[in-house]
Amino acid sequence: MLHGLSINNRKPEELRALARDRRELAISKTGRLKALLLNEAKLLEFHADLRIWMVSSARPLSESALPSRPETGLVPLRHSTLGRLMSRMALSAEDEQALISAARARTFERDDVVLAEGGRCDALHMLCGGAARASRTLEGGNLQIVSVFLPGDALNPGDVLLGRSPTTISALTSSLVLSIPADELRSLLTHRPSIVRALWRETALLASIQRERLIGLGRKAAEARLAHVLCEFAYRLQKDARDGDAVELPLTQVELADLLGLSPVHVNRVLQHLRGRRLVEFSRGRLVIWKKNDLYAFAEFDPQYLQTELADDS
Amino acid sequence: MLHGLSINNRKPEELRALARDRRELAISKTGRLKALLLNEAKLLEFHADLRIWMVSSARPLSESALPSRPETGLVPLRHSTLGRLMSRMALSAEDEQALISAARARTFERDDVVLAEGGRCDALHMLCGGAARASRTLEGGNLQIVSVFLPGDALNPGDVLLGRSPTTISALTSSLVLSIPADELRSLLTHRPSIVRALWRETALLASIQRERLIGLGRKAAEARLAHVLCEFAYRLQKDARDGDAVELPLTQVELADLLGLSPVHVNRVLQHLRGRRLVEFSRGRLVIWKKNDLYAFAEFDPQYLQTELADDS
């Protein structure tokens, strides 16, 4: 796979060619391998897009910098993952460009460590493709997953400010991460207040998610706890999903257990029970919500806390 | 007590007089009532200080504004609670003054609600005296405490940005809260980048604390979980405490239970067990750590995550 093949010194065309190879290879394959190849293809294409974007937008800045983000123009990434990342941060075109230009892209394979526990945290990382987790290993060998990151999430918006990484951040699947080294980040932060705001908001959002999980861990039974995270993931992956829609969630039951503070065995049983009640279904990375409303009610899940833009009712 | 007596339209001298009354009254009293009266006296004096500070520093700004915060000069609050709050935020004298001038002070009695769950969150609140908690009540009637706030903490640095209050914030004891309304805050944030930074850092710090608690809830046994929060509180209240020092921690066993996701009965038993091992002692609001190192090790507590200034080793 991508192992060992360097991405950073290749031209966009090469990357696209590699991606095409992956896609062709995928046709003849089946199951997990196929998914893997397609995922890699996506990452490669994304990387190519990124290169093109960085080069093409390096020059014509002052003239294309409309006050609000333009839907047309040189930016070909509006609907790509990078686009989603950026639109969530709600930055001006200028700020976007400054941010992305300072970034270095890197791919990680499953279980690769992006940032080790206890080390100095000298770069801001953002996840563009794949999935990642932040976890802590206790003395007994127990593992607790603290956060699961999906494309568009910042991995350490708070830690980069405090300067230390309190958890290990590692990839759940092949992932693409944009990293901004500390010194470049520093200058971005001093000159671009809206980037500070955006990172502050990311920090607050991450904290919101952790808070909900905390409440679940403290006071909900296993079933509601599990149901809640499934709601959360479904919503984060696809806000407007209808009953019966499926989303890809690259987690095993063991990882769910480490996330929920349960044993894998129990996760399995609870999952079966939820399936039996025809509320949700989750197996080998495929999540289907059958009765969204019932599930939300059962899990006491209110997507409010995941909203990035504030709705302005009452 | 303070119930019903308006604080906001009194002169500093009056407030000081009231505080003196409280202290005198306290002498003849005993136990809890005494503590209560002393606490109120402190709050009143604090309030008086605040008034004086605001008036006296309203004018001579540009001349007294040294680049870094001056140890001398007009500021009489360096060692008061307000001083600690400010020094933690590490703002310049100008920013400090702008922040405090925009604030309105208010006192709350035990169980008074500062900010209700689900409501719009239209002010930034900072705790100057007393203690407070953020909690969520579930449908079953179960309560989970999400955060405990001590003097100097911001109560909702993240929520004020996201615009909604996801938890109920209420006072644990008579407390004094500085509040900055949203519109004043907005203008502070646009004109004073270091205030944004400070609030971002507060958000990150709060998230750190929640993360540690999350790890405990997920994967630690009741005993280590309890030991950990006791370490946390002792450290937050008095970083440099020696073995055997006592600190005041205004929590009941029931509240500890709601914080740790345990039953009150079990908290009691675990507390006894820890006391039996001569590690910690906690009763009626008085916390004593007997063997700091042993306790830290047992709880896997590393104060790193509470550090506000980054140590620059390695």
Add this chain to the structure above:
DNA sequence: CGGCCGTTTGAGCCACATCAACCGGGGTGG
């Protein structure tokens, strides 16, 4: 075909919950 990883199933056990009663101090009301 064989091995591996993720899932499934079953049996027994333990940490912690629940229920219920009692204690003890200190503040309040008679």
Add this chain to the structure above:
DNA sequence: CCACCCCGGTTGATGTGGCTCAAACGGCCG
């Protein structure tokens, strides 16, 4: 000043959700 009462803490008995250990299963890949 005494009696009561309320609240926070303490104790015991009993129940159970979720854990552990152990083994089998099934798809996927080599």
